[in-house]
Amino acid sequence: MSDIRDMLVEQVDRLLSDRADPATLRAAEAGTWPEALWAEAEALGLPLALVPEGMGGTGLGWGDAAALWQALGRHAAPIPLGESMAAAALLAGAGITPPTGLIALGLPGEAIAWGRRAGHLALAPGGEAALHAPTDWQQGRGLIAREPADRPVLGAPLAEGRLPGAYGPDAALLAGALLxxxxxxxxxxxxxxxxxxxxxxxxxxxxxxxxxxxxxxxxxxxxxxxxxxxxxxxxxxxxxxxxxxxxxxxxxxxxxxxxxxxxxxxxxxxxxxxxxxxxxxxxxxxxxxxxxxxxxxxxxxxxxxxxxxxxxxxxxxxxxxxxxxxxxxxxxxx
The missing domain is CATH 1.20.140.10 (Butyryl-CoA Dehydrogenase, subunit A, domain 3)
Known part of the structure; x- marks a missing residue:
């Protein structure tokens, strides 16, 4: 996948160079969602990049993801693209077709960056994965990064599935750590x-x-x-x-x-x-x-x-x- 990886990393670098300037970062910290940046990321297929092709994704691996996530860091990307990529990958791993749009990734005890903009939330406790559509968000703000950071109000899951053994019981935490x-x-x-x-x-x-x-x-x-x-x-x-x-x-x-x-x-x-x-x-x-x-x-x-x-x-x-x-x-x- 190195050729596809290199192409996507180049596209991400170019996109963020154009769209993630300091003014955009400051606006995001003030609560303004970078709509144009997210729309372009979706147009490139980036949120589903780790999802198998049979489910509508690109089929990249975790090594490819790490390279893409480094590109996000190089530009301090003001959108939770990495979290959405990881969330979609975990859902797909459990046999759940990821929905379109921003998917938040839930980690134990942590607020979720831009949760208020997410239509769906992925949780992966104990070797299982679940897709939720939160009924509400308790809105907050990160103390250090200053970006919106929210906590979900959950109802019953929309879908559930078992992750393969290679994911382990802490798949979301491990994916978040790599990210x-x-x-x-x-x-x-x-x-x-x-x-x-x-x-x-x-x-x-x-x-x-x-x-x-x-x-x-x-x-x-x-x-x-x-x-x-x-x-x-x-x-x-x-x-x-x-x-x-x-x-x-x-x-x-x-x-x-x-x-x-x-x-x-x-x-x-x-x-x-x-x-x-x-x-x-x-x-x-x-x-x-x-x-x-x-x-x-x-x-x-x-x-x-x-x-x-x-x-x-x-x-x-x-x-x-x-x-x-x-x-x-x-x-x-x-």
Whole structure:
């Protein structure tokens, strides 16, 4: 699927470059739904990209999704496209044909971005999937990302189905973790480029601050974090394609931890280099760093996933630890 993936990533980058400028992001934070952007995403077939062709989708895999979700992060996309893609994939996995329009993805204890705009909601507890049409939404707002964040009022499900074993009992949480790790990785790419450009143009003591070794060292550290996050996300996507979401829990958990820590370190560095200007509301830097901070907590913070990695390692025992760390890619697909 690499050719289709590359084409879709290019289309997403182009679409968001045209439609997701800072003014649109600020308007979304004020509660204005980016209708034109969502309509174009639907016209490209992106919400159903992970759905099999027989159900009207494109049939992409989780590795393809991770690449697309990184593109969403690079532009701090103000629409819940990644969540809708994951929700449609889980419904399709349970044999439920996904409806058209925005499908919200429900995660335990979390408010849903732009839930008020969703006609349907997908839940996937305990290895099952259910399609709902919420009767109402308790409207709210994210404290960090500032976007609308709502909680559903549910009635009886419209459809229910059993997910295959490869999805596992935590399919929605795993898909959400991969989504947020990918968005963090993409957003880090953008803030690094913004910061390098700023360091090469902002002058102090008669020369660009990027010429000072201390600043160069900070940028090099940030570049290392960006690279680590991107590699971890790509590895998690490949593992999910080979072994399913449940079989890739280690890689997805590692990606969430690595991307989350990279997001914290990277955001600290880019704000340090930008200094006071980076904290002003007029500067676009915070439009990305605030979302990075929000995505760190989305679908579980680093401590949750680090604990799950540790618990799994203890359950497997020390005799398996080295093989689990070095030979997982050699395991057959599920």
């Amino acid at each position: 947020n790790a990918a968005r963090i990785a993409g957003a880090l790419e953008t803030v690094l480029l913004m910061t390098v450009d700023y360091a090469n143009t902002r002058k102090q003591f008669g020369r660009p601050i990027g010429g000072f070794q201390a600043v160069q060292q900070l940028l090099a550290r940030c570049a290392g974090e960006v690279a680590a996050a991107g590699v971890a996300v790509a590895n998690a996507g490949r593992a999910a394609d080979r072994r399913g979401l449940a079989g890739a829990e280690f890689e997805i958990a590692a990606a969430k931890v690595v991307a989350g820590e990279a997001g914290g370190t990277g955001a600290e560095i880019v704000h340090q280099v930008h200094a006071a200007i980076g904290f002003t509301d007029d500067h676009p830097l915070h439009l990305f760093t605030r979302r990075i901070w929000a995505w760190r907590d989305g679908a579980g913070p680093e401590r949750l996933w680090a604990r799950r990695i540790g618990d799994a390692a203890l359950a497997r025992g020390g005799a398996h630890l080295w093989a689990d760390l070095t030979s997982r890619d050699e395991e057959p697909a599920a």
